[in-house]
Amino acid sequence: MKKLDFTTTIVVDQTPKEAFEAINNVRGWWSGEIEGLTGKVGDEFTYRYKDLHYSKQRLAELIPGKRVVWQVIESSINFVQDKNEWMDTKIIFDIAVKDDKTQIRFTHEGLIPQQECFEACSNAWTGYITDSLRNFISASRTKDQDFKAVFLVDQTPQEAFDAINNVRGWWSENIEGSTDKPGSEFKYHYEDVHRCEIRIIVLIPARKVVWLVMDNYFKFVEDQSEWKNTMIIFDIAKKDGQTEVRFTHQGLVPQFECYNVCNDAWTYFVRTSLRSLIATGKGGPTRKDEKETRSLSV
Structure with missing residues (x-):
């Protein structure tokens, strides 16, 4: 027994x-x-x-x-x-x-x-x-410390959901792997500065997308665990006739050495690039193998 x-x-x-x-x-x-x-x-x-x-x-x-x-x-x-x-x-x-x-x-x-x-x-x-x-x-952390970005668009929640899953369209054209199926994994890299592996753990059409960072490397920080096992969350909801997209990088907190760089980068990629992809069909991702001039890439 x-x-x-x-x-x-x-x-x-x-x-x-x-x-x-x-x-x-x-x-x-x-x-x-x-x-x-x-x-x-x-x-x-x-x-x-x-x-x-x-x-x-x-x-x-x-x-x-x-x-x-x-x-x-x-x-x-x-x-x-x-x-x-x-x-x-x-x-x-x-x-x-x-x-x-x-x-x-x-x-x-x-x-x-x-x-x-x-x-x-x-x-x-x-x-x-x-x-x-x-x-x-x-008690180890308050949720208010997590990096967040919020914006509104006129498109439907489903259109926002579809755009979020088109990761190459707003984050980086260098993404490798599937980005629109539960359980699938994809890789991101920017030159030799940053690379990470991400698993999609939640996909609820028109409502929610959650990624888990499985592995990560930053060239410019000492603690290589800063992104590992953090979660990247997109909450989608109707709000006053528009669609609200609420982005949270759960575990990305001001105490991290990478925080300022990642804050600037996510602010651009979420509030500018992703928002533009949803609203106009065209985002501003890092182009394939381009030399990024702005110090925004995460």
């Missing part, structure tokens, strides 16, 4: 990258009594609650924006007969995009109902994950 490992799931508005970073800040949501390092594979840290529970974890797997795995290498639970019930178990955080939100699935692999500690430990984990971790992730 399959073991019934304890598991619970939460959904947050923040990006996979932000969820990943919050999970690794273990002192921020589990306990201030954590001792040791919690940031890279091979790091070890201890948790202690009074004289009732002690455990030592080793970071076994870290996939930015996707997965965190701890291996319990020492444990002593003093309120049960078998004090080693946590030994050699794994604590797993699986992170994934769900619509335009982020889902974190927590599993304590090896924590099963047959164990004496199960009720107390599952109740504790439920509180730490569904309340403490969820609140910690949500």
